[in-house]
Amino acid sequence: MSDEEDDIVLSELSNEELVQQMHDDLYDGLKDEILEGVDILLGRGWEPYKVLTEALVEGMRIVGIDFRDGILFVPEVLLAANAMKGGMGILKPLLAETGAPKQGKMVIGTVKGDIHDIGKNLVSMMMEGAGFEVVDLGINNPVENYLEALDKEDADILGMSALLTTTMPYMKVVIDEMKAKGIRENYVVLVGGAPLNEEFGKAIGADAYCRDAAVAVETAKEYMAQRLHNQ
């Protein structure tokens, strides 16, 4: 980092410059700077939702693009996510108080036999950032967990994640059980995880395979818009 960059005082930047700087800081995974930037923007009277979407979500969108294009790698994305998570920690209670547009509700979890949750956690965070309410079931979920949560939470979307070739077929077990109970069409089912692909998503009867968190958000938005249109 150059001396010039060291000298940046966030509180002296204009709103536009500060938001740009926060995008850079998210890109570089600088959590403390993100926390400071969020506080400054809130102190200047910005609505929490505006801080979330313009500073954090847009910053993570850029990170997502460069990850997809092979410019950034997993460690950098995790650092960026960690920084965003810090900012979200400040904003979430404020969003609950001030109200923000609600996109829909998602139940998400890693499937039975699988303990990997990095991708799932990224999707959860980006979905929350996009205005979805997210109920995260964690890891190693049998079909009962999903069905119970979908019902209890009155969710719109089911998200399932798997990292292992050996565990990804379990997604079909869940979808088949939903079909057997006659509830499959009540929900949008999105699946993701490193070994999955579009063909697999279709084969198991999911609505869509999402290759990364940004695609998951866009896909979820599209399906929610369709649902509203069809109501």
Added chain:
Amino acid sequence: MRRGKTRRDRTVESISLPPESLTDEALSLRSVVIPTSPKSLPRTLLIACGALAREILAIIEINDLTGMALECLPATLHNHPERIPEAVRAKVQAARSRGIQDVHVVYADCGTGGLLDQVCEEEGVTRIAGPHCYAFFDGLDAFASRSEEEIGALFLTDFFARQFDTLLWKGLGLDRHPELLEMYFGNYDRVVHLAQTDDPVLDAKARAAADRLGLRYVRRKTGYGELNDFVTRAASS
């Protein structure tokens, strides 16, 4: 902002190394051609992950298998499984263009989600069965039967124990950002070293890897497991 940096991909450029000159670093990072009978066209070619090179060479030597050659893709593809199917396809097609018809793929599915099998089918080559190399070393049935009990296990073979620093610690960026350890391994509870050989130095390395990750250490001697059967069958095909 640091956008726009690019990296030259050296993993696709092959180097030729005789068995006695192999290094773990080369097997991790480079595509390596290992000529076992340099003066004649081999009858059978094994296309393998670099992480399996030493074990395959040992099996060839122990069983005195002749007419076989080995070409390895970099073991670092373990961290980028989406690149494996097409990298294997390129190797198979290159071998065929040199007149080698008997080609076998020594990769497990390795996180390709069935795409490697699709490539093997399209190219008319066989692949060793199993989801991961850990599974065929351990024995597919035994590995599957322990999946629930060992759900929190990080598996290390001898190669990955030796290359823990390069492929896992540095590969995951933990050398630069140790604070990511919890995000990567927070749900794990043990390291299971599936040992192909008896080597106290290697055991110590595997144990040290478990310590660095803050996980319990378990050692299980597997030998070459089902890899031995696959390579010997390939030699007689």
